[in-house]
Amino acid sequence: MFDNLRRRTGLLYPIVSAMGVALLVMTLSRAGLALWQSDRVTAAEGWSTLFLSGLRVDLSALSYLFILPALVTVLFAGSGTVGRRILQCLRLFLVVALWFVVFMELATPSFILEYDVRPNRLFYEYLNYPQEVFGMLWSGYKLELFIGFVVSNLTLWLAWVWSGNWIENLKTPRWYWRPLLALLVVIIGVGGARSSLGHRPLNPALVAYTTDPLMNDLVLNSAYSMAFALKQAESEDSAFDYYPNMGRQEIIRRVRAAVSLDSSEFVSGAFPTLANHRASFRGKPKNLVILLQESLGARYVGGLGGLPLTPNLDKLIEQGWNFNRMYATGTRSVRGIEAVTTGFSPTPARAVVKLNDSQRNFFSIADLLRSHGYHTQFIYGGESHFDNMKSFFLGNGFVDMQDFPTFEPLNFKGAWGASDEDLYIKAHQQFTKLHDEGKPFFSLVFTSSNHSPFDYPKGRIQPYNQPDQTRENAAKYSDWALGQFMTKARESEYWKDTLFLVVADHDSRTYGDKLVPISHFRIPAVIVGEGIEPRQDDRLASQVDLAPTLLSLMGISDQHPMIGHDLTREVPRQKLRAMMQFYKNFAWMNEDNEVVIYTPERQAMGFRYDPETSCLTPMALPREMERTALANALWGSLAYYQGLYPGVEKQARVARQESGAKLPQGLAAP
Known part of the structure; x- marks a missing residue:
């Protein structure tokens, strides 16, 4: 099966494989969180919505994450010196990307216990104060730190081993196919990232379905949740961006x-x-x-x-x-x-x-x-x-x-x-x-x-x-x-x-x-x-x-x-x-x-x-x-x-x- 997929996807095989692993991690994490909060999921009548809309959000997030490396790969990767260097850089990117996805989902239960939402702006704001935050974690969250350390290192090792296999023996397209493949990547990547034909691309408000904020957050994944918060922080959120207008x-x-x-x-x-x-x-x-x-x-x-x-x-x-x-x-x-x-x-x-x-x-x-x-x-x-x-x-x-x-x-x-x-x-x-x-x-x-x-x-x-x-x-x-x-x-x-x-x-x-x-x-x-x-x-x-x-x-x-x-x-x-x-x-x-x-x-x-x-x-x-x-x-x-x-x-x-x-x-x- 994997050989057939490698043959059909060619240079995009490493990215397709990484996206599959990341999608599995996000889905399993969402399932675990939903079972943990099953009473609230049931009260919100959200089991089907949670996973269907969650899949939409995950595909959007992964499209954002992989569109640029996919574009660079189909244009420049290959068996030559430059092409091999591109593949090595892609391998490093895939390792970091998979680690980031796993790390964010791993951090989610503790964050929910404290704030009743997925990691958001508060999460990265605390990173500005490593001394205070590490002191707090070391004093009260030693088990969580140990689990995070073990799983993070295991993720890095597995991602490094798998990515090494993914970039081997790839089928390289002829030069005249590369622009067409690049165009296809852009169309699929942008369409997947927007996840909508409407005026606005996908955002948390479009997949919100209940009055329970945590249930709306479970539809998201934590990488998307924090990335969206970072994007919003760039413009210092204004109430005029969210609520009806008034003169x-x-x-x-x-x-x-x-x-x-x-x-x-x-x-x-x-x-x-x-x-x-x-x-x-x-x-x-x-x-x-x-x-x-x-x-x-x-x-x-x-x-x-x-x-x-x-x-x-x-x-x-x-x-x-x-x-x-x-x-x-x-x-x-x-x-x-x-x-x-x-x-x-x-x-x-x-x-x-x-x-x-x-x-x-x-x-x-x-x-x-x-x-x-x-x-x-x-x-x-x-x-x-x-x-x-x-x-x-x-x-x-x-x-x-x-x-x-x-x-x-x-x-x-x-x-x-x-x-x-x-x-x-x-x-x-x-x-x-x-x-x-x-x-x-x-x-x-x-x-x-x-x-x-x-x-x-x-x-x-x-x-x-x-x-x-x-x-x-x-x-x-x-x-x-x-x-x-x-x-x-x-x-x-x-x-x-x-x-x-x-x-x-x-x-x-x-x-x-x-x-x-x-x-x-x-x-x-x-x-x-x-x-x-x-x-x-x-x-x-x-x-x-x-x-x-x-x-x-x-x-x-x-x-x-x-x-x-x-x-x-x-x-x-x-x-x-x-x-x-x-x-x-x-x-x-x-x-x-x-x-x-x-x-x-x-x-x-x-x-x-x-x-x-x-x-x-x-x-x-x-x-x-x-x-x-x-x-x-x-x-x-x-x-x-x-x-x-x-x-x-x-x-x-x-x-x-x-x-x-x-x-x-x-x-x-x-």
Whole structure:
């Protein structure tokens, strides 16, 4: 059989053989993943679709992968010196290509366990931080590393042996047949890659068939999934590429109307959301500390009806201003940082922490508070360059980076750096020092112990479950460290002058069979400090509401472009909302738990969300709500690409231009 195939395919035999092996690997991997997730596949009624559409995607991916080497082979490979060199290069390419396909499928189960999708942009972004990632893998994934090492080496060996056989004794066509073969390769390759006669080539949206994101991802293969993410990253995803279009003026009008401000408060023609915000607190401005909790969804917080892992946070929930219906804007730490420190609404693109055009002159509360004379700092037990945090922070108002190299001595070092107890010891030292120096300060303190592989020192807590290194035990340890810090803070001199926000960046492992698994976006958020009365706030709220609320509580009145609500004031019920970005899907939920969801290249879908069962029941929604949701889904991309979210310096520059004032010498126009 193989000799007959070799005879019929000639120079293309090595590529046809490699494509066959790769197709087998992808199919077997998809079958294994489908059996693993069989309940969800059955619920989505997707067994036939999964494999038929999966075959289409696999053939498209392999066409992209092999079209160029196939073209070069039929044109130049042969028995001569150059031809033999071409075949040797082809052999190397086939080995690497097969290894890549196997490696990506091998990495898929662990990635699904963590993110409930196939490897995507997150996968290759983590490759930018080999030290942190390898430390995490070595600490918590030794078995996976061993299996990966063995299978990768076995793949390289087999591919090398097989490819050596494939390139031997090939039938070489006469020269006049080569252009025709090349044309045939292009036609078949391009047709296979496009996999469609329509205007657009095959893309994930064309093979999506269910509201369960993982099931749609299983149709793909992991090499295609990551390659597509890389392609999209080149143009920094825009909401306008995915959702229905809307005119600029309507977007601005609807976004402004959704903010709880009088239209007279908006102050700039250049920056549509720049407005005057008057603080509700009239006393001496307070310090601000944001304690950003890694991966702490509401389901891990006893005080919010979750697991009994957070007795110290539960006490704060009883003692402070607690938001019972607070929702994160996304599923990554950088998205949480984006919402909490800049108030920027989420988009399908990466968070602004990582985007090129937001590294300078982009609004953040650090920049605003620095203009009010505050010392602004970031305290983190790991390396602050991770996820581009250091670059973004230093370019947008933070002046003091207190990260792992500044920690000494340590009680415990984990895969991500200093433990949370060391982090809080450092924070307490910094706040005491700044208070003694008479400096008002803003500090963002970011925990890391509640992150895979869940390293923490023994003897601090009674483990909730076994083995010791579980998400639940890490959450319990992180809460223990928080309790130790809050005890010291209450006894400190800086307590009476400082406002504290304890908030999660996102839930851990946001997953589910919904277009947007809303229950996994609910997070804890509580404000404590001198003068903060106990309050259980049941209003619907979003992470983007926190920064305006904190500035108001601190006593900072100023102009800023944030569209979040100041929750110290009465907000009209019809304006309460939460916005959530789940990969490329955008959800807008109102106070009545009515939800509009926009997905790529589709019209709006309406649902009613049941917080008790986490179910989304389809329903018709008013067109006005759909249009307001769309405007807010598009606003972030519009603001980013058109520079409408300015830092303090840029605000001042443009204000002088708008007023006709002459710019100081050397100050360039924006």
